[in-house]
Amino acid sequence: MRRYIPKDIEPKWQNKWAQDQIYKAVDFDDKAKFVMLTEFPYPSGDGLHLGHTREYTLGDIIARHKRMQGMNVLYPMGYDAFGLPAENYAIKNNIAPQLATDENIAKFQKQFDSLGYSIDWSRSFKTTDPDYYKWTQWLFLQFFKAGLAYQKEISINWCPFCKTGLANEEVINGRHERCDTLVEKRLLKQWLLEITKYADRLIDGLSDVDFPSKIADQQINWIGRSVGAEISFKVADSDKIIEVFTTRTDTLFGVTFMALAPENPLVEIITTEEHRANVNSYVVASQAKSEIERQDVNRDKSGAFTGAYAINPLNNQPIPIWVADYVLSNYGTGAIMAVPAHDQRDFDFANNFNLPILRVVKNQEKDEDHTEDEGVLVNSGVYNGLPSQEARETILKDLIKTKQATEKVNYRLRDWIFSRQHYWGEPIPIIHCPEHGAVAVPDDQLPVVLPEVERYQPAEDGESPLASVESWINTHCPVCDQPAVRETDTMPNWAGSSWYYLRYFDPKNTEAFADRSKLDYWKNVDLYLGGMEHTTLHLLYSRFWHQFLYDQGLVPTPEPYMARRGQGIVLGADGAKMSKSKGNVVNPTEIIDNGYGADALRLAVVFLAPYDQTTIWSPESVAGTYRFLQRVWTLTHEFEDHKGNSKELESLEINRATHQVIKRVSEDLSTLDFNTPIAALMEYVNTLYKLKVKDEFASQSWPTAIEALIQLLAPFAPHIAEELWEVSGHEDSVHLSQWPKWDDKYLISDTARIVVQVNGKVRAELVVGVDSTEEDVVKAARDDQKIKAYLEGKEIKRVILVPNKLLNLVVG
RNA sequence: GGGCGGGUGGCGGAAUCGGUAGACGCGCUGGACUCAAAAUCCAGUGUUGGCAACAACAUGAGGGUUCAAGUCCCUCCCCGCCCACCA
Numbered sequence: 016m017r018r019y020i021p022k023d024i025e026p027k028w029q030n031k032w033a034q035d036q037i038y039k040a041v042d043f044d045d046k047a048k049f050v051m052l053t054e055f056p057y058p059s060g061d062g063l064h065l066g067h068t069r070e071y072t073l074g075d076i077i078a079r080h081k082r083m084q085g086m087n088v089l090y091p092m093g094y095d096a097f098g099l100p101a102e103n104y105a106i107k108n109n110i111a112p113q114l115a116t117d118e119n120i121a122k123f124q125k126q127f128d129s130l131g132y133s134i135d136w137s138r139s140f141k142t143t144d145p146d147y148y149k150w151t152q153w154l155f156l157q158f159f160k161a162g163l164a165y166q167k168e169i170s171i172n173w174c175p176f177c178k179t180g181l182a183n184e185e186v187i188n189g190r191h192e193r194c195d196t197l198v199e200k201r202l203l204k205q206w207l208l209e210i211t212k213y214a215d216r217l218i219d220g221l222s223d224v225d226f227p228s229k230i231a232d233q234q235i236n237w238i239g240r241s242v243g244a245e246i247s248f249k250v251a252d253s254d255k256i257i258e259v260f261t262t263r264t265d266t267l268f269g270v271t272f273m274a275l276a277p278e279n280p281l282v283e284i285i286t287t288e289e290h291r292a293n294v295n296s297y298v299v300a301s302q303a304k305s306e307i308e309r310q311d312v313n314r315d316k317s318g319a320f321t322g323a324y325a326i327n328p329l330n331n332q333p334i335p336i337w338v339a340d341y342v343l344s345n346y347g348t349g350a351i352m353a354v355p356a357h358d359q360r361d362f363d364f365a366n367n368f369n370l371p372i373l374r375v376v377k378n379q380e381k382d383e384d385h386t387e388d389e390g391v392l393v394n395s396g397v398y399n400g401l402p403s404q405e406a407r408e409t410i411l412k413d414l415i416k417t418k419q420a421t422e423k424v425n426y427r428l429r430d431w432i433f434s435r436q437h438y439w440g441e442p443i444p445i446i447h448c449p450e451h452g453a454v455a456v457p458d459d460q461l462p463v464v465l466p467e468v469e470r471y472q473p474a475e476d477g478e479s480p481l482a483s484v485e486s487w488i489n490t491h492c493p494v495c496d497q498p499a500v501r502e503t504d505t506m507p508n509w510a511g512s513s514w515y516y517l518r519y520f521d522p523k524n525t526e527a528f529a530d531r532s533k534l535d536y537w538k539n540v541d542l543y544l545g546g547m548e549h550t551t552l553h554l555l556y557s558r559f560w561h562q563f564l565y566d567q568g569l570v571p572t573p574e575p576y577m578a579r580r581g582q583g584i585v586l587g588a589d590g591a592k593m594s595k596s597k598g599n600v601v602n603p604t605e606i607i608d609n610g611y612g613a614d615a616l617r618l619a620v621v622f623l624a625p626y627d628q629t630t631i632w633s634p635e636s637v638a639g640t641y642r643f644l645q646r647v648w649t650l651t652h653e654f655e656d657h658k659g660n661s662k663e664l665e666s667l668e669i670n671r672a673t674h675q676v677i678k679r680v681s682e683d684l685s686t687l688d689f690n691t692p693i694a695a696l697m698e699y700v701n702t703l704y705k706l707k708v709k710d711e712f713a714s715q716s717w718p719t720a721i722e723a724l725i726q727l728l729a730p731f732a733p734h735i736a737e738e739l740w741e742v743s744g745h746e747d748s749v750h751l752s753q754w755p756k757w758d759d760k761y762l763i764s765d766t767a768r769i770v771v772q773v774n775g776k777v778r779a780e781l782v783v784g785v786d787s788t789e790e791d792v793v794k795a796a797r798d799d800q801k802i803k804a805y806l807e808g809k810e811i812k813r814v815i816l817v818p819n820k821l822l823n824l825v826v827g
Numbered sequence: 828g829g830g831c832g833g834g835u836g837g838c839g840g841a842a843u844c845g846g847u848a849g850a851c852g853c854g855c856u857g858g859a860c861u862c863a864a865a866a867u868c869c870a871g872u873g874u875u876g877g878c879a880a881c882a883a884c885a886u887g888a889g890g891g892u893u894c895a896a897g898u899c900c901c902u903c904c905c906c907g908c909c910c911a912c913c914a
Contacts, residue, residue: 691840813894
């Protein structure tokens, strides 16, 4: 018998599949379509890592399974190639990022090929292709034309290491998520996309798609919709008004001070001469603090009194106005009404500065200094006695009547800062004309191709490297043809990935980002698998783009992804995140080349744990899955050698095992369980090993049993399955064969094993006829030697029978 | 502080509706084969007591509901992820 040597069969089949193009997705096919999407990789110099392998293997298993179920499957792959690592590499080695990127992609491609994925490579592209980013630019212009892309001078998060502005979502704990550098604030003119306009849609749309609650909740929290009121407070002895946002109008009588953010322009205006010096030095000190200092929750609350007072609109009491840097300038109005008795932060501040604390909500709990819980109003004039929730509405209504408040919804979500001061990104296709301002580059001049430059390093002052390319910058206004200059900022690395799935539907189109009829056929992604870390970045951004495109009538569905699943991270064997510095990185190519092969590796990364769970890599697991494949190999070959034997009747045992495993694998795959079907297949093979000793492959049930085994294994381990399929005499690919079906009639037995409990403890196991009556089962139990001993001298008080499963005798 | 997960053998993990806890794999132990080793095959493997049959205990801790709890309820502890001075 030939031995199982993966490297003898895997490249052979990979070539054959490529040659026969068996994984090609067909536009407009009559079969039902299924779009299986996994996040495309950034082609770094390190190549595919184990996390990629897990993600793409999972996608491949689903794609292959759906294909065998008769669907027209599109499983595409591309490269998200704009981004900082390539640029940093370019800066360091003075090599064009284009070249480094192409080298890396070649490396990735080789690894991809060695893993045997059923990807339709004819649809592949990279986001850095001018043919691709032409359409990224065109789509940006649709936002611009709809008024959703705008320029504004704002204080932004600035990474001093990368020398670029960052979106809110890219700052983690005051540091740039990519390089871990402390972020600074800088005032810069930036392009923004008005994602806040879609805040409600992004929340509401979640109810039409199948996202795990973990992901949906995270997006909802990130958007942070908060319903409340904007209330106007007059400043005493002044015509100025302070607007504040609050969700607790019911606590209005408990306001004992107001607080303005240091950046609030009113600070300058209302501060009295007496307090000016003090307030100024406080504001300067606050602004000198780093982001991380200002965001530290545990820090003592600081502030300064402005000398001014506001008037409470309900009782006309004067309220001192303070400046405090715990008030955020970019949320709400940059000013708050402070209710120390019912807000922890206001409470802390009041304690620091000996400001009064007035309880206006009373609740059951003992009289604490402050509570944020609901209760009944006290110290609130005519509103005393109202439940706080009701008071919230009543007071707001009254204030609206007197035009002192409006209903207001606030979001934590901020507009998406879309400018980067970098070379390696899509140029923003805008021309600045002295007369006409920002003008869109006309469609027939797209793409605005990224020019070659002398140096890739961004400038200290935040100018993009493109600013130094005179010949490129200087152009003419598309409206008036007067001299004008190009925008030099580029798009963030999230731009190209915001719509890439649509390009797979029609990757070569030069007239449109995708042909409408193809969009109508493929519609959207049926299942999208990716990392949890993209929940509030890529996944939110691309939903926003898609919803906008839907509103523009450019795509046929309101949501891009019908279902989303997030796969867990694979940690190193030491339990730490894999990283080069820790030396715990596992290279999938090494495992394949060590002789285990792609199939054993694929099984190992999937068998490890449920796909959505973070798990620790165990090097021995490949040995286990390799051993299993070897047993499948041996079994199949032994069967082939004994084929002549088959003359006996069917084996009920084999039939039952076969139909059981078909059922289990099918059902598990439909619920996206991938580790348990592999266990089921292992169990099945163990069973067949035992049964083969019995009948020497003589029963007529063997051919079906082996065939089912190979087919069920095919999505998981495509190479060995294809080889064994051929060995068993098939000429067509197993991957185009029809997924086996189980028949319940083989699963039914005429006997049932019943567990017998006495007082809830398992004491024996009985075999009785299926669907035996309670009377019969109890009788059988009474006759059982072991049970007899437990019933001795006792009376059966109660009998519980779970048909065909369990009998519990309660005795006493 | 808020949101969401989770805690089961030496390890990764199984366990529809509450119904035999520990499937499957790793590791370990013993045996077969071999001059020997590797590979392979077979058997065993939660803990405690016992030669054994068997019994008791056992799913983070404590209580409860139930004929029956890993699963449901209450109280608490611990771990992970995400967000965080968002009014």
